[in-house]
Amino acid sequence: MSVLDYLKTRAPSKQPGPHPFAPPYKDVPLTAKNLEDIFSDCGDLQKRALDAGLSGVPVTAMWLDGIVSGGDVSEDVLRPLTEKARLGGAKTAEECAETILRGGVYANTAKMRTSAADTADDMTHGWCAVVFDGAGIAVTFEVRTGNTRGIAEPTLEKSVKGAKDSFVETLRINTSLVRRRICTPALKLKNSVIGRKSLTRCAVMYVDGVADPEIVDELTRRLDAIDVDGLTAAGYIEEYICDAPRSPLPQVVHTERPDRFAAQLLNGRVGLIVDGLSFGFLVPASLSEFMRVSQDNSNNFLVSTALSVLRWLALLIGLVLPAFAVAAAMYHQEMIPTKLLLSIIKAKQDVPFSVAVEVTGMLIAFELLQEAGHRLPNPVGGTVSIIGALVVGQSAVDARLVSPLAVIIVAMAGVCGYTMPSQDIGDALRIGRLLLVLSAILAGLFGVAAGLCLMTLYLCSLESFGVNYMSPMSNGSGPGLLRALVRVPKAMNKFRDPDLRTPDRRRQR
């Protein structure tokens, strides 16, 4: 049984019906009164009775204040509806609705609705509903407010030579940013709604003919299987669609850069954009993908390769250095160069704690300072980090609570962690580092070696949408390892990553 088959047996089936989660009012007749009942105690519900010239058919315009544009409602909906000439002398509600749909009002998008559930759904997404009481129909118009955050520069993934736009919290703006970069009808966009209560809209994006259809289907299936109240954070998506939710390692790439998102779609990955989240998700994920930065595509290939190797080295150093230092200082002093050992002994003479306590304590202190820096507002957070590093560290050394070695080792490991392009990998690195330090305390280099073996085994056992987490390094070929480390010149990079199983492998002549 393949991994994908296994996952298919695990996830629940898709919910049927017009509304993905079948709300309790799904069979309620469509009237203004019923809509009022549905939105009872909703202070932002606005309604206005209209005289559309239909005898015996009350017409009511209803919308939720704040998420629709008041000006658009007035100009594009209410005004045309009240101009009787525009409705062409329609006698019945159906005729009136038909006239409206044929262009009787200015709104760019209009839909005929025959159920209260669909109408309510539209209204919650920024549409204005014109309800024809008694006829059981309504016409809804998209008059969503434009009061959203503007497109700004990326804050986390900065690039000197890259594009300066980043995703925002609005789904359509985000999809448009991607479509601007991939101007082909082959860029497909599958909409879905997630969340029983939040009804969050999502869009699965992929390039037809490039992305593996199995991955597209699998992502759609996993999204449909999400049955939660609301989708308010990235974790809801990541943990529900990844293969190993209990793993500390990130298994979904997320980026705030539309250019990186688009580039990965062209590489054969499948994207996901969620309304309300200012970044896009990409699957399948692999460790090597987390180690790349979008700047790599802009820099000279030699510079990119050197920086890539540096990041991998930083990953290794950040993971192993504290454990190696603890093991060497506790069990394997013969490995330390003589002069360094003498220097360490001299610095350690007045420190009352063992190396194990020192390094573990410093690691925990480092995490505390980092956490404090994150929690505090930006200007203060930076200050706390500096105070923590300089004042607390220096004071601890002066007070002979820790030796300079412990401070240097932990600081080095911390700096290496900060070089990680993905904060998720940086976080996983922190956990791995602590586990290796504990292994080193328990069993020296043997513990470190055993820990690294287990970590390697675990990493190689992870998969993301059928793609090995350690690919391309795990495919057993030398070029695979090189692909992870080296950024080949663009002209030579003719084929897409084979691990992504793209139907069209060639990306250029």
Added chain:
Amino acid sequence: MKKVTAAALALSLALLSGCSGGSIYANYREIDRLLIIQTIGIDRGADGGVVLSISAGRLGGEPSVCMRAEGPSISEARDLLQNYAPNEVLFYSHINCVVIGEGAAKAGIGKYLDYIQRSVDFRLDTPIFLVKGGNAGDLVMGAAGESRSVTDVLESVKRDVEQSDGGKVYTAAEIAEALSFTGAALVCCVECAAETGADPNAEKSEVTAIPSGCGILMSDALAGYISPQETRGLNFLSGSTGSGTMELSAGKYRATVSMDGAEASLEPVWAEDGSIKFINAAVKLRAGIAEPGYLAPLDENCLTALDGALADEARGWINSALARSKTLSADFAGLGRALELDFPVKYRAMPRSFTDQLPDIIFNVSVTARVGRTYDLENPAGLPGGAK
């Protein structure tokens, strides 16, 4: 299944590695209690025992710690030394130098080499020094001062021997290997000397070590010495000169030359029965003028004379060292191994071993030398005939 595999692998790592069963904890040491021993001196004690002298590492500004203990074996002497420092753990894994006294070397250093090879604390690449005409303990204890330790002194000697003379300070592994292969080996010799000039008012003069050629070990015991000049001749024969200087004198011409390099080749002439009749050794030396004599112009005549002087001097040293080798029938120069590498079939077909043939082999040593003007400075200012 994956979890079972992972658990099985983890268990196998734990059980099959040899580090299980708590043996790893035997290595646990509090780092701040370690006393890093950097040099160990071995002398022959009374009743065939061992006198062990140790010098602990020190950082700048700290006096080095030295101790001495005598015991029937190295292990027991180490235990005694540990008793002298109950608050510290004597840590032998950073030994940079092993010094052996002449008495101990004459009695045989095989057991010490054996101990070094067996001990997990010692390293096989530890250089070994022999104290010519003295005890190792005197050097180890006497060289310790406020500003230096015996380790500093011996490391200075090592640099001097390797960089200036192009020689080697042989390690425990090299000596053991040479002894087992040819039955003879060289060991770097130092002589103890009272240090003068550093502080003439000091009440106690410190001991220092000066390079003094090599000791010849045969069947693990000291059989004699070769002088520093003979040692240098052997270095030339192996194609090594170092960057040291030599004083040359040829009639009215004098100069100090710095050695630039050497090329050496050994060409055996085989007898009909497969034994070696002659060995033609050709050595080419290159040197540059480091300091001219200032009495005669640095012209072609001068350089030609210096060429001859350098060749004569080197030939004399080489011949002298080879004569010692023939006299002792000890291939301490490693000529046999060099020939075996170049002529493996003929070497193995020899009716007698190379060492047995050694007294009968005739060495034809030819040395050519070329002394050049440094920086091609033909007529330096200030010399007779030089630029004004």
